Amino acid sequence: MMSKKLFRFVFVLAIVLVPTAPVHAEQSDFSSTIQETIVYVDNNAVTTNYMMHDGDMYVPALFFKHTGAYVDWLEQEQAILFHAKEKMITVPVSKRHSNVFERAFGFWSTNNQQKQAFFFNEEIFVPLVEIAHRLEMSVRYDPIKAKTFITTHIHVPSPSIGQVNTEDKLVALTFDDGPDDIYTPQILDILKEKNAVATFFLVGEEIQAYPDMVRRIVQEGHGLGNHTWQHPNLATIWTEKVREEIKKTQQAMLEVVGRQPDLFRPPYGSLTKADLALLNEIGLRNILWSVDTLDWSGRSADEILLTVHENISKGGIILQHNFGSTEHVLDGTIEALPKIIDELREEGYTFVTVQTLLQADNRQ
């Protein structure tokens, strides 16, 4: 009897101990399990960090911006808010429930959440499949290719524009990150002398610092665009923060020159589908480029000219800058500009603002 009791005791102890062992192992492995992968969102490859936990894939909450869902952090509730089309859900961190807004009834209901969202390395990781399903997206895992595919059912009407489809030999010069008081006046002097127009994608903080330069840009007939307030990488910030970056800059231009542009360019050319959806909502067209001069890296005038000649075509948009983070970095831009204008005119090109270029778009 005694031995049987002892056996039972040992057995019970074993049951208690065995499950705790792998949990400890898992926790100590946690930091080494963050990896990078590609998830296909509506067949577009999106690179993301992820973590496997209890056989499920967890991604940073901001990953969902690539699906077109707005993603926000509710500080008071310590919860992530996802908003896709008619669907709105909140996922509190480290809780076993999520809340879904029932639009038809106008109230929030609480659902059981199978997998918890959690903080890791100052980021919030959420269960990919469960959140996607709650947002009425389809998720498919292909075990042979070892790839995850998401179909979002979210359509953004106005796509980004890198070049305009036109038969006319039109081209747009664009300058980002300004205004400043070093390069902007030199660029404006050259454009005036050559009687050419350009489009300036301005940063809000620089508008505030150099309002007279913004007035001069407008008075001399150039186009304006919004390039955010503080030049963040939009893919890395919450949707409400993106909205604030854009709206604040629109407001600054309204105050300085009495009008707001309908063009936007994302810093670093980086934006998610959710950022594009937000631009659509606000009424801004997202303008990229077809010719990247890489002038910000301190390129010489000859290198800039070569890049322009190699990549220019009808309806092209040339990317340059008018704010340098270090002294003399844009000297090549200034030296190249009169030559770009003269040489492209010799080839039959006409310089127009991006606004005018868009009006020539055959697809519209």
Ligand SMILES: [Zn+2]
């Ligand atoms: Zn920029």
